[in-house]
Amino acid sequence: MRPETEAEVAGLVRGARGPLSVIGGGTRLLPGEGQGTRLSSAALTGVTLYEPAALTLVARAGTPLAEIEDLLASERQRLAFEPPPAAGSTIGGVIAANASGPRRVKDGAARDSLLGVRFVDGSGEIVSNGGRVMKNVTGYDLVKLMAGSRGTLGVITEVSLKTQPIPPASLTLALPELGAAAAVPALTAALTGPWDVTGAAWLPPHGALIRIEGLEGSVKLRADTLSARLSAFGTVQPVGDDPWLLLRQNIPGSGAAPRPGGAVWRVACRPSQAATILTMNPEAAPLALDWGASLILLSLPSDARPALPSGARALCLQGAHRGPLPPSDPVTRRLEDGLRERFDPRGIFAAPELTVA
Amino acid sequence: MRMPVPDAGVIARRAAIVARLRAVIGAGTVIDDPVEARAYECDALSAYRCPPLAVALPTTTAEVAAVLRVCHEERVPVVPRGAGTSLAGGSMPTADAVVLGLARMNAVLEVDYGDRLIRVQAGRTNLSVSTFVDEAGFFYAPDPSSQLACAIGGNIGMNSGGAHCLKYGVTTNNLLGVTMVLMDGSIVELGGPMGEGPGLDLLGVVCGAEGQLGIVTEATLRILPKPAGARPVLIGFDASETAGACVAAIIRAGILPVAIEFMDRPCIVATENFARPGYPDCEALLIIEVEGTPPEIDEQIALIRAIAEEFSPVEFRESRSEDESRRIWLGRKSAFGAMGQMGDYMCLDGTIPVSALPRVLRGIAEMSEAAGLPVANVFHAGDGNMHPLIIFDANRPGDLERVEALGADILRLCVEVGGCLTGEHGVGVEKRDLMVAQFTDADMEAQMRVKDVFDPQWLLNAAKVFPLEVSESRREARRNAA
Numbered sequence: 001m002r003p004e005t006e007a008e009v010a011g012l013v014r015g016a017r018g019p020l021s022v023i024g025g026g027t028r029l030l031p032g033e034g035q036g037t038r039l040s041s042a043a044l045t046g047v048t049l050y051e052p053a054a055l056t057l058v059a060r061a062g063t064p065l066a067e068i069e070d071l072l073a074s075e076r077q078r079l080a081f082e083p084p085p086a087a088g089s090t091i092g093g094v095i096a097a098n099a100s101g102p103r104r105v106k107d108g109a110a111r112d113s114l115l116g117v118r119f120v121d122g123s124g125e126i127v128s129n130g131g132r133v134m135k136n137v138t139g140y141d142l143v144k145l146m147a148g149s150r151g152t153l154g155v156i157t158e159v160s161l162k163t164q165p166i167p168p169a170s171l172t173l174a175l176p177e178l179g180a181a182a183a184v185p186a187l188t189a190a191l192t193g194p195w196d197v198t199g200a201a202w203l204p205p206h207g208a209l210i211r212i213e214g215l216e217g218s219v220k221l222r223a224d225t226l227s228a229r230l231s232a233f234g235t236v237q238p239v240g241d242d243p244w245l246l247l248r249q250n251i252p253g254s255g256a257a258p259r260p261g262g263a264v265w266r267v268a269c270r271p272s273q274a275a276t277i278l279t280m281n282p283e284a285a286p287l288a289l290d291w292g293a294s295l296i297l298l299s300l301p302s303d304a305r306p307a308l309p310s311g312a313r314a315l316c317l318q319g320a321h322r323g324p325l326p327p328s329d330p331v332t333r334r335l336e337d338g339l340r341e342r343f344d345p346r347g348i349f350a351a352p353e354l355t356v357a
Numbered sequence: 358m359r360m361p362v363p364d365a366g367v368i369a370r371r372a373a374i375v376a377r378l379r380a381v382i383g384a385g386t387v388i389d390d391p392v393e394a395r396a397y398e399c400d401a402l403s404a405y406r407c408p409p410l411a412v413a414l415p416t417t418t419a420e421v422a423a424v425l426r427v428c429h430e431e432r433v434p435v436v437p438r439g440a441g442t443s444l445a446g447g448s449m450p451t452a453d454a455v456v457l458g459l460a461r462m463n464a465v466l467e468v469d470y471g472d473r474l475i476r477v478q479a480g481r482t483n484l485s486v487s488t489f490v491d492e493a494g495f496f497y498a499p500d501p502s503s504q505l506a507c508a509i510g511g512n513i514g515m516n517s518g519g520a521h522c523l524k525y526g527v528t529t530n531n532l533l534g535v536t537m538v539l540m541d542g543s544i545v546e547l548g549g550p551m552g553e554g555p556g557l558d559l560l561g562v563v564c565g566a567e568g569q570l571g572i573v574t575e576a577t578l579r580i581l582p583k584p585a586g587a588r589p590v591l592i593g594f595d596a597s598e599t600a601g602a603c604v605a606a607i608i609r610a611g612i613l614p615v616a617i618e619f620m621d622r623p624c625i626v627a628t629e630n631f632a633r634p635g636y637p638d639c640e641a642l643l644i645i646e647v648e649g650t651p652p653e654i655d656e657q658i659a660l661i662r663a664i665a666e667e668f669s670p671v672e673f674r675e676s677r678s679e680d681e682s683r684r685i686w687l688g689r690k691s692a693f694g695a696m697g698q699m700g701d702y703m704c705l706d707g708t709i710p711v712s713a714l715p716r717v718l719r720g721i722a723e724m725s726e727a728a729g730l731p732v733a734n735v736f737h738a739g740d741g742n743m744h745p746l747i748i749f750d751a752n753r754p755g756d757l758e759r760v761e762a763l764g765a766d767i768l769r770l771c772v773e774v775g776g777c778l779t780g781e782h783g784v785g786v787e788k789r790d791l792m793v794a795q796f797t798d799a800d801m802e803a804q805m806r807v808k809d810v811f812d813p814q815w816l817l818n819a820a821k822v823f824p825l826e827v828s829e830s831r832r833e834a835r836r837n838a839a
Contacts, residue, residue: 053605054710054741076611098553111553111561112530127803128796133708134740135527135780137516137565138788138795139822140804144529144561148553165611188471194585194650215660218653268550270472294550313555324555331545336557338810343803 002043006118006126006157012039013155014124016348022151024061024093027086030315032322033150041092044157049132052077056115056132058160061092072163080107080164084248092156098148101248102199102211105191105291107164111147116160119146121153122344132160145339152350153343169219172199172239173227176207180286181275183208184293186233188271191292195226199244202289206243208233247288250297263304263319267296269312280307358405358446358786361820363453364836367433368410374431375411378455381423385415385461397438397456401503402446402787404757409436409450414458418536418544418574421457425572426542428455432835434816435540437568439511440482442503444704445785447515447567451820457572459510465489466575474533476577479510483517486578495580498525501781502693510573516565518781523739524615524648525581527781529564536575537563540812548577562807567783568818570811584648587615589685590658593639593671597621597734600641601714603668604738607645608711612660617739618644618689621718624696624733624746625688631695634688637672643738644689692735693746699731701751703760707771708742708780720770721745728763742780743771769794784822792824801827 003009020039044062052075059068068091072078082101083094100109116130129142146156175186183202190197190210199211212222230236269277274293278286287297298306305325306314314325375389388394389411399406413424428435438448438458450456459480467476470493477486483504486497500519501507518527534548547560563570594600604617621641629636647657658675665673676682696702709717725732736744745767749756768778772795778788801823814835
């Protein structure tokens with residue numbers, strides 16, 4: 001189903017007899033998602049408002065991500081959260097997946113750039129929340145609830161986003177000698193100093209990667225002091241091409257081609273736990289670290305699960321496992337299930353695979 | 358201000374309820390003496406007051422859970438209270454409610470500079486979080502102007518902002534996790550290493566829910582390394598609209614200052630008389646603060662100057678010393694005090710798209726003129742969060758009602774141009790009845806469903822946020838079931 005208006009979406013949902021898989025471009029599906037009848041928002045297209053001077057863009061959910069990024073670039077702006085690109089990806093899908101790239105470490109996730117949302121709930125009611133202004137505490141923040149809800153609470157039909165000016169200069173420093181575990185202290189050093197780091201990652205073959213952005217003179221000055229600080233951890237050199245795009249393109253579940261063999265897990269942890277996690281999982285190969293080592297992409301044998309220290313969480317991006325690890329606690333489950341029941345009383349958007357651990 | 362009729366059954370059982378609370382609270386305190394409880398009868402929206410049934414001041418998450426279990430069993434409404442600095446009546450009690458105050462829960466539980474986080478009990482004051490990490494070279498970014506007094510728990514309830522959120526975001530963007538007690542006494546941890554948890558973003562919806570979903574007892578906050586330095590510039594203009602246009606041009610140019618503050622003539626005159634900061638004689642001024650090392654600051658200010666000059670400023674004053682910086686901020690920081698000297702004032706909090714600034718400023722001036730009530734404007738211009746201050750005399754009969762009517766008209770104008778009723782203060786009781794200007798029935802229904810899940814009996818802070826008639830059937834269902 002590819003409705004072309006919000007009213008059509010509402011009609012389809014009201015008339016639905018069985019479960020629907022809500023998708024955008026279908027480019028960021030996790031294992032188990034997208035089964036059965038698909039309701040795609042990809043035909044709800046068009047930017048309805050763009051005010052560069054107010055840093056605001058409103059678009060229908062099916063508007064291609066690439067189209068939005070081109071439009072923003074023509075005004076020297078961008079999405080601050082740097083969503084991983086994927087051919088056919090829609091802005092609604094990006095939001096429903098809370099798909100966020102390296103700049104999240106400084107400027108937040110998709111959820112943090114989302115100012116407003118319209119959606120059709122499981123009863124076919126049209127709901128609006130948030131708006132198009134930077135600060136808004138009027139009523140509950142359902143904007144955050146819808147971001148990352150993966151189509152289980154409603155069909156997102158329109159999103160309102162904060163945009164960001166593209167700074168004149170950007171510079172990435174690499175420490176190519178560092179392996180994943182050795183990169184962590186370098187990333188932490190960069191993030192705990194006054195350099196306004198906008199990317200802190202580890203990606204082979206580049207090693208540790210640290211990005212600073214801003215006005216020309218400022219970037220030059222910060223690059224000098226940051227290089228000096230980082231030289232304590234290994235050889236530091238500027239990177240010519242854009243390793244950040246490579247990093248964004250590499251994330252399974254975000255439009256990347258499946259990796260042959262094995263499973264891919266995404267582990268969220270405190271940076272200080274990252275090295276421990278690598279040690280605890282000797283059979284795992286780290287594919288990348290991002291967000292200052294708060295995120296680890298791990299390749300594991302298909303039947304293995306990552307071992308995790310307390311507080312760390314994992315999600316299988318490619319493979320057979322469903323649901324978060326460790327499973328959510330009973331109170332959280334009760335709240336999540338309660339919300340899904342209230343927003344979708346007939347279970348039209350049910351995605352049982354995701355909620356069963 | 359209409360509030361629900363208190364539950365006579367609860368009030369009649371007061372002694373028994375207090376005794377049960379005393380039995381569970383351990384090191385905490387239960388206040389039932391009417392004179393002592395009066396300290397909790399209002400918050401910073403002091404025009405409206407009501408002494409509570411009792412006040413509980415627990416010291417641990419377990420004690421909060423015990424208090425809530427008792428109240429849940431007894432069907433007693435609960436009003437959470439951080440430091441009581443809400444400007445919207447967010448912690449105003451009802452006569453049948455137990456106020457659950459967080460004041461005694463102010464410990465720092467953990468700080469980790471490498472992971473850039475601090476975990477605190479929710480009664481800790483906002484400023485004392487930054488103070489705690491200051492020596493290590495860090496700060497906590499959200500800085501509401503009440504930061505000396507306001508509590509982190511209240512900040513989370515209201516999703517508080519501040520002057521520096523243009524660059525650093527508001528509470529929800531700096532919150533990694535909470536420990537929260539639900540009304541039935543169950544304890545839940547929300548959030549994760551990067552903020553939202555693995556499933557639905559429950560942390561995101563709890564932040565800003567005005568204490569209606571649960572009582573946050575502990576919070577993990579993102580702390581940031583302090584910038585090398587900061588410096589303000591002051592730019593005076595001969596028209597408010599020009600100042601508004603200059604704000605838009607600066608943002609458009611891609612400079613992202615930490616703060617862009619706006620003051621109009623009535624506010625400039627009042628602060629000049631009050632604190633003598635030596636501001637230029639002009640219709641409107643901007644205070645713009647940028648951060649970095651001295652050469653980085655120079656680079657940004659040169660760009661701002663180039664943009665501002667296209668708007669023929671009356672004056673462009675660049676701070677050259679600590680003392681000059683202090684003087685530039687002096688008037689802005691004393692603005693509310695200066696207004697207090699002129700009379701009573703009501704502070705609004707509507708947010709508008711920055712592009713609508715000239716239109717809204719004009720509209721406010723016209724409405725102020727028509728109502729015969731002076732309005733001064735001082736606000737965070739960079740993010741469109743306005744703070745019109747309506748000046749009046751609370752002792753003159755009818756003035757408060759006229760002020761509230763003018764305030765409502767101004768907020769409706771904010772919504773009309775694409776903005777919202779409140780940018781950082783919250784709805785509370787103050788703007789409850791204006792929610793219909795911004796939301797449809799279905800919009801509010803969706804929000805209330807969230808409360809149905811977290812607090813099915815509607816016992817927590819229930820007479821807030823939604824218009825009373827909109828939430829009535831849910832609140833009444835609780836009472837009938839009791």
